[in-house]
Amino acid sequence: MTGIFRPRQLAAIVAAALPLLLAACSGQYPNSTFTQLTDFNRDANGLWNTMMFWATIVFVFVEVLLVYVMFKFRRRPGGPEPVQTHGNTKLELTWTVLPAVILVFIAVPTVKSIWRFQSGAPANALQVDVIGHQWWWEFRYPEQNIVTANELYLPIGRPVNFTLRSADVIHSFWIPQLAGKRDLMRNRTNTLWFTPDSVTPQAFNGSCNEFCGASHANMRFRAYTVSQADFDSWAAGQAANAIFPVAPPAAAPAGATATTVAATTQDTVAAAAPTAGYAFPLSELPPHVLPKTPIPAGLTIADDVLAAGDAQRGFQQYSRSSCIGCHKIRGNPSSLGVIGPDLTHLGSRHTLAAGLFPNDARHLALWIKNARKMKPLASTSMPTLGMGEIDPILKTTVTAGLGGLTDQQISDIVAYLMTLK
């Protein structure tokens, strides 16, 4: 009967699987876990290879045996009645003991690896605190006094120890090419450490891996491994207060407001480092790190309005908008919120909205206009701000009374924020 086709089917599957497996090791899989870029992954992959070695043997043995039995013992017309056996103690003992022996070969390196990576990080490790939020990542470097969001810089060759906590529900921190994942949660502090030791600077995608609500899929981040020198430069830049272009040009509107603003900016500049720090060059970012999420239909901003955005006006607008209640910009004395991501060096980041969009003027403007449309339930606290937009959660139209912003005002704020390198 049809049983005869089975082996071919099986063979076809195995044949189809092999090239896929080979392809998996090549460069077109930018989030592959099969990398040699950290001590952690080398360890995990060593373990994987050991297991795959035995798995292949067991798989081939079992399936070949099965196929052989199906061929050899299929019913033939007029065939004899089968010889009756109902057990064989020696055989059964063999296939009980053999797997047990194989498991020893797997268990020993497993246990070694468990203890190696769970006995505390090396003393010289760089400390990074990761805090998961619905749905974005907060990264803090306590030694460097840095607070940033959604983009992580790691020096090559130095172990890094992550302390993982959550502000709300459980999240899971994962950069597949660098290490395994660890959960972040309230009331428990987790750790994870590894040493990125690739030769060249690289950029990676990271993601949340524990289901954390509506926008779980949109909780992504980026990690850059850079040289120690670049890292130091980056760290110095990030640790400093926001740099904001000095005093308004001569043509700036006169009056009390302008004066206060000027005074404030002067202070800001005085406290800030003179130059922005290192940032991973945009031109060197591999394509998979650049977000390609489409903009939702019906959400637009006119090019000319966007281009006309003025940073100085934006600064004023920002400083009296509802933004300051949730976001912090060190150097802007009115922007002190801590609920949302720290925006002090927003302009130095390459992505927006937890890795969902490229961080350019257009996306930032649309994000401010209607974040809840850009990212489902982006957050109950990041409101829809564009005048005339419909809030997808509240189902109401945003008006000036509700703190709505015109496209022009948004463009100004964007211009301001993009200066925060």
Add this chain to the structure above:
Amino acid sequence: MANDHGSHASPDHAHEHPTWKQYKWVALILTVITAFEVWAYYVPALVASPFFVPMLLIMSAAKFVIVVMFYMHLKYDNRLFKALFTGPLIIAMATLIGLLFLLATHKAEGGIG
């Protein structure tokens, strides 16, 4: 009738039940242990000693076993019932101990500062 009686006298009834005398003694022992436990609770030196918790656990286990053996007549009943009870009890205790080991470590934090 005799047959009927015979079939009724199946193993779960064919054994000796404990008697009133035994019941009385069991009740007395339970009372004494309970009284001792409560007394121990009020002796600060005892409470502070490292034997306090093990002692209470042993006494409570003793009461547990006595009730199960005599009042639930597991001592006299069919072996099957012993298996039906002790099996799950062992799994339940192992689970309890495993959970305590795994979850004793969490710390309540006020929140993320």
Add this chain to the structure above:
Amino acid sequence: MAHTAAESHAPTHHYTTTGLDNRKVAIWMFIGSECMLFASLISTYLIYKGKNLVGPLPHEAWTNPQTGQVMPAILDIPVTSVSTFVLLMSSLSMVLALAAVENRGKPVPPGLGGRILSSSKLWLFMTCLMGAIFLGFQAYEFTSFVHEGLTIRRNLFGSSFFTLTGFHGAHVTAGVIWLGTLLAIDMKRGLQPKDAVWVDIAALYWHFVDVVWIAIFTLVYLIQ
């Protein structure tokens, strides 16, 4: 004996593979299952012990954040010791009730003691009564805790304590209703030895609820 003709012709005892009654097999498995149920409840209570952010606390004095007043530990050991004793004694009356039903039809031992011991109604009633007294104590304990500020929402201790003892209390309540029903049947037509298995499974349930309390009393009330 007093049997109808039809009954004596009828087939007799259900054949079972083990010779044991189906209901008894089932009740023991049910009790095994209940072990896991209470193990989960007790583990949770113990895990959350000492993890409270606010009082009241079971064994330690605590400071009321609103008033700054130092409040004593909340558990009332003397009261609970009495209710524990009552529940333990209810197990004694339960075994006597079962024995009385099983021995019905046999000659009653001479004297008042013999008559008392052979009264299943009395012992079923006593068991129900003691169960009800236990529940009364629990109701008193719960209300006084609520007055002292410990509600099921208050803290981890409140949630796990009320749930654990509440589940036990619900079991006692079910037991009282069950035994009350048996008592009503006994009053109506008299329980016979053939009905003993009904009393037996109710008794096994009742004793199990008792041993759970033995564990709770030690783990929750006595160990600090």
Add this chain to the structure above:
Amino acid sequence: MATVAASPTYTDSAGSHRTGIMDWLTTVDHKKIGTLYLHTALFFFLVGGVEAVIMRAQLMGPNGTLVSAEVFNQLFTMHGTTMVFLVIMPLSAAFFNFLIPLQIGARDVAFPRLNAFSYWVYLFGGLFITIPIFFNAAPDGGWFAYTPLTGREYSPGQNLNFWVLGIQILGISSLAAAFNFATTIINMRAPGMTLMRMPMFTWMSFVVQWLIILAFPVITIALFFMQFDRFFGTNFYAVSAGADPLLWQHLFWIFGHPEVYILILPAFGLVSEVLPTYSRKPLFGYAVVAYSGILIGFLGFGVWAHHMFAVGMGPIADTVFGVTTMLIAIPTGVKIFNWIFTMWGGSIRFTTAMKFAIALIAMFTIGGISGITHAAPPSDMQQTDTYYIVAHFHYVLYGGAIMGIFAGLYHYFPKWYGRKMDERLGTWHFWLNFIAFNLTFFPMHFAGMLGMPRRIYTYDAGQGWELFNRLSSYGAFLMAPAFLIFLWNFFRSKTRGEVAGDNPWDAATLEWSIPSPPPEYNFAQIPMVTSRYPLWDITHPERMAGIPHSAEGWDDAKQRTGEHVTSGGKHEADVAPMHIESERRSAKELGIPMPNPTIKPLWVAAGILVLFSSLPVMYAGKNMIAFAMMAIGGSMFVGFLYAWLTTPMEDAH
């Protein structure tokens, strides 16, 4: 005189001749209840399948826009919940109901009315948890419902209420059924049917009942905590009050891991019936297969935390749970080899049932091997919560449980309905299903190891996952017609299939010694069993030469009960040496008393439904309506339960 009160004698009741819908609503016949389970579960299979197809359509390409994030989250939550609680468990329950009494030579289960109750609770619970999806209010916290996400603070909607209450209702059904079947297997076996002569399906079912008895109380408590948190504001999972976010996870997986075996072991039992039949050989190493089933069940309680390696339990716990998990591979591997050697030297007939059984061996092996890879925590940290895991457990639960259940359905259909399913359509179903299954799930291994997380409703372009997702989606689209072919074949064959006869497959166990479909009383005379394959003793004595026979058990029974060995309340005359019954007579003619049909279990179940439904009403702030519902539901529950318990099961003579 020794008549036990609750077990009055059987009689042929007047009520047993009801027809039509009332017949189904009032039935206490284990075979009919099995049929109800089967059809309800197939309906939910269709629902769960539609959910899966929509998800695969959404994920076919990057940045899909077919459904919103909210809808997708409801879909994957309900797909998991449906397939676990409303499809595989009830399909297994259909077989428990239909087969266990037949396989052990009993006239019914130990508690027939409790059995009906279990079914009605399942049906109501299933509808309770499923219907909200049509109002975009279905549970959306995943089938694992991790706290604190599922607490009121982060999921304030009604969605999760339906989940927590629905699973609680379904738990009542599973527990009631488990006590019933475990008692049946312990206590209702025919004389001589010792434990080591039980058919393997009954053995595996027995292990499963124990897993349910011990695992479900834990989830019951975990759900109560969640329920209290959501409805009454307690703090069990409230992290802001200092609760441990892992408490739920541990309790859930203490239940959840045994649950995996609850899903797979019945299928193992079914293929252990199918393989010997079509190989014409007894099961190789019967005792070892039985013991390994027990061992899998027992070890299943000691491995739960391997679902949680990413939560950071510390090196000791990781080591312990990693190693115990690896140990489970041993008894599982033993089963695989025993099945292969059952076929070895046999005379294999490739019926559809056999094809599915062999597919189980082949596919479950893949799932088992990938299972080993995440028994190693450092490796699992790269795998967990990715599509690799999705691939793994579909190889176990679809390649294992579902394939086994299909094998069982094709194999037992003739016994169930008296007709065979069409083999040509069956072959189509098998091959389409087999190809579609591998096309759907094999690429997921790659997607996962190449970095694709689970439970995401969208992914960006250029991540290297497009190909695998497209293949998986094609596979899912192919699986749908395969299932429709099965449904067509199933319903058509009931009335138009080839008439089967009593023992169309030449099988060896008791259920094949009676007419197909079995008469309501199952066995006119209870057979005395003297070996593991009682029917082959008659039809193929030559096969039974090496297999031990004895009067063990039968002698015991005789000795214990004196001259009066009876079964199911029958006289000794109704117990007879192993024989074939092909004559079909009515219970009345034979004088076999049957339990009365009754609608009370349905009403008790309905009372539970009303009681539970009051809580979402309360959550919506309509307290008066909620209290009214509680009062109505509570009194229905108590009232009908009393009525049920005080009515004897059968009419007295």
